[in-house]
Amino acid sequence: MKKHIKFLLNGREMACEVEQNKRLLDFLREDLQLTGTKEGCSVGECGACTIIVDKLAVNSCLMLAVQVDGAEVMTVEGLMENGELSKMQQQFIDKGAIQCGFCTPGMMMSAYALIMHNPDPSVEEIKTAIAGNLCRCTGYKQIIEAVSCSCGK
Amino acid sequence: MKKFNVVGKPVTRQDAYEKATGTALYADDYTFPGMLYGVMVRVPASHAIIDRIDYSAVAGNPAVTAIVDHNDIPAQKKVGPIKQDQPIFSWEKIVTPGDVVAMLVGQNETELLQLRDKVSVEFTALPVLTDPLKSMDPDAPRIHPQYENNAIVHYPLRKGDPEKGFAESDYIIEQTYTTQFIEHGYIEPEAVIAIPLGKAKGVKILGSIQNPHTTRKVVALVLGLPLTKVRVVQAEMGGSFGGKDDQMNILSARAAVAAVKTNRPVKIRFNREESILESYKRHPYHMHYKVGFTNEGKLKSMRIHITADGGAYASMSPFVTWRTVVQATGPYEVENVFTDVHAVYTNNPYTGAMRGFGSPQPIFAQEQIMDEIALKLGMSPLQIREINGFKTGSVTASGQKLDNHEVNLSTVINKAVEETNFVEKWQKNQKDNADVAKQLNFANDSEANQFILTKDQLIAPDKTWRKGIGLAASYRGCSLGAEGIDVTSAYLSVQLDGSAYLLCGLAENGQGLRTTFCIVAAEILGLTVDKIFYLEQDTAIAPDSGPTVASRSTLMGGGAVRNAAETIRERMVRSVADEWKVSADSITFANNTVSSSENNKSVTFADACGITYKHKENLATIGFYQAPEVSWEEETGQGSAYFTYVYGCQIAEITVNIATGQVYVEKVTAVHDPGTVLNLQGALGQVYGGVTQGVGYGIWEEISVHNGKIREMNLDQYLLPTSKEIDDITAIFIEGKDEHGAWGAKSLGEPTLELGAAAVANAIQNATGTRFYHNPINLEEILLNRKLYPEDLKRGSL
Numbered sequence: 001m002k003k004h005i006k007f008l009l010n011g012r013e014m015a016c017e018v019e020q021n022k023r024l025l026d027f028l029r030e031d032l033q034l035t036g037t038k039e040g041c042s043v044g045e046c047g048a049c050t051i052i053v054d055k056l057a058v059n060s061c062l063m064l065a066v067q068v069d070g071a072e073v074m075t076v077e078g079l080m081e082n083g084e085l086s087k088m089q090q091q092f093i094d095k096g097a098i099q100c101g102f103c104t105p106g107m108m109m110s111a112y113a114l115i116m117h118n119p120d121p122s123v124e125e126i127k128t129a130i131a132g133n134l135c136r137c138t139g140y141k142q143i144i145e146a147v148s149c150s151c152g153k
Numbered sequence: 154m155k156k157f158n159v160v161g162k163p164v165t166r167q168d169a170y171e172k173a174t175g176t177a178l179y180a181d182d183y184t185f186p187g188m189l190y191g192v193m194v195r196v197p198a199s200h201a202i203i204d205r206i207d208y209s210a211v212a213g214n215p216a217v218t219a220i221v222d223h224n225d226i227p228a229q230k231k232v233g234p235i236k237q238d239q240p241i242f243s244w245e246k247i248v249t250p251g252d253v254v255a256m257l258v259g260q261n262e263t264e265l266l267q268l269r270d271k272v273s274v275e276f277t278a279l280p281v282l283t284d285p286l287k288s289m290d291p292d293a294p295r296i297h298p299q300y301e302n303n304a305i306v307h308y309p310l311r312k313g314d315p316e317k318g319f320a321e322s323d324y325i326i327e328q329t330y331t332t333q334f335i336e337h338g339y340i341e342p343e344a345v346i347a348i349p350l351g352k353a354k355g356v357k358i359l360g361s362i363q364n365p366h367t368t369r370k371v372v373a374l375v376l377g378l379p380l381t382k383v384r385v386v387q388a389e390m391g392g393s394f395g396g397k398d399d400q401m402n403i404l405s406a407r408a409a410v411a412a413v414k415t416n417r418p419v420k421i422r423f424n425r426e427e428s429i430l431e432s433y434k435r436h437p438y439h440m441h442y443k444v445g446f447t448n449e450g451k452l453k454s455m456r457i458h459i460t461a462d463g464g465a466y467a468s469m470s471p472f473v474t475w476r477t478v479v480q481a482t483g484p485y486e487v488e489n490v491f492t493d494v495h496a497v498y499t500n501n502p503y504t505g506a507m508r509g510f511g512s513p514q515p516i517f518a519q520e521q522i523m524d525e526i527a528l529k530l531g532m533s534p535l536q537i538r539e540i541n542g543f544k545t546g547s548v549t550a551s552g553q554k555l556d557n558h559e560v561n562l563s564t565v566i567n568k569a570v571e572e573t574n575f576v577e578k579w580q581k582n583q584k585d586n587a588d589v590a591k592q593l594n595f596a597n598d599s600e601a602n603q604f605i606l607t608k609d610q611l612i613a614p615d616k617t618w619r620k621g622i623g624l625a626a627s628y629r630g631c632s633l634g635a636e637g638i639d640v641t642s643a644y645l646s647v648q649l650d651g652s653a654y655l656l657c658g659l660a661e662n663g664q665g666l667r668t669t670f671c672i673v674a675a676e677i678l679g680l681t682v683d684k685i686f687y688l689e690q691d692t693a694i695a696p697d698s699g700p701t702v703a704s705r706s707t708l709m710g711g712g713a714v715r716n717a718a719e720t721i722r723e724r725m726v727r728s729v730a731d732e733w734k735v736s737a738d739s740i741t742f743a744n745n746t747v748s749s750s751e752n753n754k755s756v757t758f759a760d761a762c763g764i765t766y767k768h769k770e771n772l773a774t775i776g777f778y779q780a781p782e783v784s785w786e787e788e789t790g791q792g793s794a795y796f797t798y799v800y801g802c803q804i805a806e807i808t809v810n811i812a813t814g815q816v817y818v819e820k821v822t823a824v825h826d827p828g829t830v831l832n833l834q835g836a837l838g839q840v841y842g843g844v845t846q847g848v849g850y851g852i853w854e855e856i857s858v859h860n861g862k863i864r865e866m867n868l869d870q871y872l873l874p875t876s877k878e879i880d881d882i883t884a885i886f887i888e889g890k891d892e893h894g895a896w897g898a899k900s901l902g903e904p905t906l907e908l909g910a911a912a913v914a915n916a917i918q919n920a921t922g923t924r925f926y927h928n929p930i931n932l933e934e935i936l937l938n939r940k941l942y943p944e945d946l947k948r949g950s951l
Contacts, residue, residue, distance in 0.1 A: 048341075076175035093165055100662070101173075137842045
């Protein structure tokens with residue numbers, strides 16, 4: 001059965017019909033063609049599907065699409081600022097924080113959610129914020145540097 | 154060329170923008186009109202004869218467009234890189250739980266997933282062989298009846314007279330070590346799409362494919378098509394680490410068979426459980442080492458017996474274990490060596506290529522033995538390695554003299570030792586932690602669940618945390634060695650506006666190969682890297698350059714790109730010199746301009762291309778690079794196994810909580826000699842990632858198998874290192890001189906991974922006064938000296 005939902009997606013108002021049993025991840029990737037959000041484990045362990053819902057980083061594989069009714073949603077596609085790379089995206093590139101890139105969207109979403117609440121996090125706080133985002137390529141060091149340098153400092 | 158303009162400088166990744174914006178397209182991000190999904194049908198058995206498959210419950214269902222099984226394969230039904238033992242669809246037997254008998258194909262993947270359990274497979278269960286050490290018993294179940302026994306391969310290595318060596322030894326240490334199955338853990342699960350292009354054009358494959366040319370060969374064999382009619386294009390790769398080779402060839406073949414049958418695009422994408430279930434793993438090794446040495450610490454003799462669990466299919470086992478036999482004695486001079494390495498079939502998940510490729514296992518054993526020898530003789534780990542370590546002119550176990558490159562073993566070890574103040578810390582810990590063995594022995598002797606501590610066995614709170622430092626060193630043969638034909642090609646086409654297309658036959662797997670190759674071409678042509686446009690990997694463009702494995706891309710691909718760029722450069726020099734009537738020697742290329750010191754003339758690179766074009770010179774070429782000769786004597790294991798080697802040393806600093814057995818990794822210092830560093834940022838990334846995987850191998854990661862079936866089916870149970878596992882990693886490069894490849898840039902990807910587990914194991918000994926022989930050294934290994942596994946395969950509340 002379908003349900004009508006309204007929500008804010010990357011700053012744009014959306015009104016959609018969505019199957020009640022559809023995962024938020026599938027809704028983003030299949031219905032809205034926002035394929036920047038990735039699926040790695042489907043059980044909330046790898047963090048590749050992380051997006052921001054009402055300023056909190058969440059695993060979109062563990063939410064239903066209908067749960068974002070009335071919410072503010074941000075995906076990796078919403079990180080650009082006025083068509084330019086945001087500071088965090090630029091830092092991920094400059095610091096070598098990207099290798100295969102599959103964890104990158106989720107990783108940046110977790111980090112972005114952290115900075116929303118804590119504009120000047122310590123290295124430990126960054127590590128904790130991204131502890132739910134697995135990366136097999138980088139060993140995290142350059143990611144942590146990139147996040148650290150995207151903050152106000 | 155001495156001073157570099159681009160090489161070794163920070164360069165932005167070619168694919169960074171797309172990956173940072175979420176616009177990079179991975180295989181599962183593609184959809185095509187009319188696309189169908191393929192869903193696997195498996196059998197709940199580890200070893201069984203397939204009696205009958207009954208599709209009647211699903212055959213008429215509107216959700217099922219087609220059912221595909223072995224009957225639909227037009228040509229070769231079994232494939233494999235060395236032995237053709239792996240069916241695309243099984244029809245005679247099931248030999249491991251990942252085996253697939255059929256595929257349901259239809260538009261709605263969810264419906265197909267529900268329907269697949271309705272396919273009824275009648276089978277007769279056979280005895281299951283899970284212990285590789287029993288695989289050669291006369292009464293062992295035969296995994297593949299077409300072969301005489303369960304042997305996949307046996308490599309002997311014979312040097313000197315080992316018995317005489319033991320007789321001349323003052324001490325002999327004998328020990329058995331074991332290592333576990335490891336999952337590659339690429340974050341992107343397997344995905345591939347096959348697109349039928351009709352009779353004239355064949356089929357196009359688009360997927361998360363590590364080696365597109367290998368996939369092309371397999372698909373062409375299965376479909377009975379010429380290579381030209383199978384075009385494999387690589388989607389962006391979400392990690393591979395050796396894992397998206399055989400597995401993706403087989404998935405591509407399944408998708409291709411279905412695409413041809415239905416005449417529609419067919420996508421196969423695995424969820425994590427299916428990925429772990431069917432994909433190959435790192436080989437578990439059972440290793441027995443006997444080592445003789447003198448009072449002075451000189452190694453005299455080594456006798457090594459290694460059995461690798463190849464699992465159900467041969468896959469890359471013959472190549473993986475060959476590297477093992479070459480490197481099993483480590484980077485040390487040993488006069489007398491007797492090594493036997495066997496790989497055998499079992500009903501376990503099959504094992505194949507994974508970053509490290511047959512080296513992390515023997516290093517886990519042999520680097521611990523070196524420390525044991527040091528302890529026995531009252532020496533430091535540094536001293537024992539100084540006495541025995543390779544120097545220029547040393548002779549390896551296979552009789553190869555190391556004299557064509559800088560042998561920087563002692564340089565990397567000394568650098569790591571200095572950086573960490575290793576010797577002082579190691580000696581202090583050894584003294585401070587001498588009391589821990591007693592505490593742990595209690596646990597070792599106890600029955601599980603019976604912890605009755607007496608007062609003297611209680612651990613005082615301030616004695617709980619113990620520091621340890623451990624060192625491991627290695628040498629590693631670069632590229633394929635005597636495993637196979639070692640040549641690469643690269644296509645370079647310079648355009649009249651001064652930009653250039655580049656594509657090497659080797660493939661980007663996320664490691665940054667595109668960027669490194671652009672650096673090589675840019676350096677030679679005096680361009681900035683942004684002028685080079687690296688094409689997407691497509692088997693129709695770049696010639697087959699062998700697989701992207703063995704840390705060979707920078708070395709071999711770099712050689713081919715350099716050759717291509719030098720060819721173009723020569724043609725441009727010839728044309729410009731002729732145009733300006735100056736000598737060829739006076740022409741230089743830098744900063745997107747071409748100049749002559751003779752007439753002080755300077756034009757843009759684009760204008761120089763115009764001059765070259767006007768002189769009717771070809772601005773496109775295919776560069777080629779061929780590895781120098783190597784050799785191997787199968788009977789004796791003697792020969793020049795690899796044409797050059799790299800050296801590395803890693804030191805792990807840890808704290809062990811001796812009350813819980815938990816190991817905290819504070820710092821890993823990694824010193825590597827990869828030859829010339831072309832791409833500094835990429836090289837650092839290789840070290841950080843490799844160290845993290847190596848430490849994960851040593852402490853947390855394990856695929857365990859119950860009656861052939863895997864327990865850890867997702868990332869909740871299979872523990873990949875997170876951001877909080879390792880406090881810090883320091884990477885240091887020693888750039889040893891070598892003549893090969895692009896300015897002597899050699900190998901780095903795998904050397905960075907192979908040392909972590911051994912360094913951690915040595916650090917744990919330093920922290921606990923106790924030696925652990927069975928990887929991973931997790932909580933229960935430290936507290937109980939054995940592993941704890943659930944008795945069945947139940948997961949959570951399921």
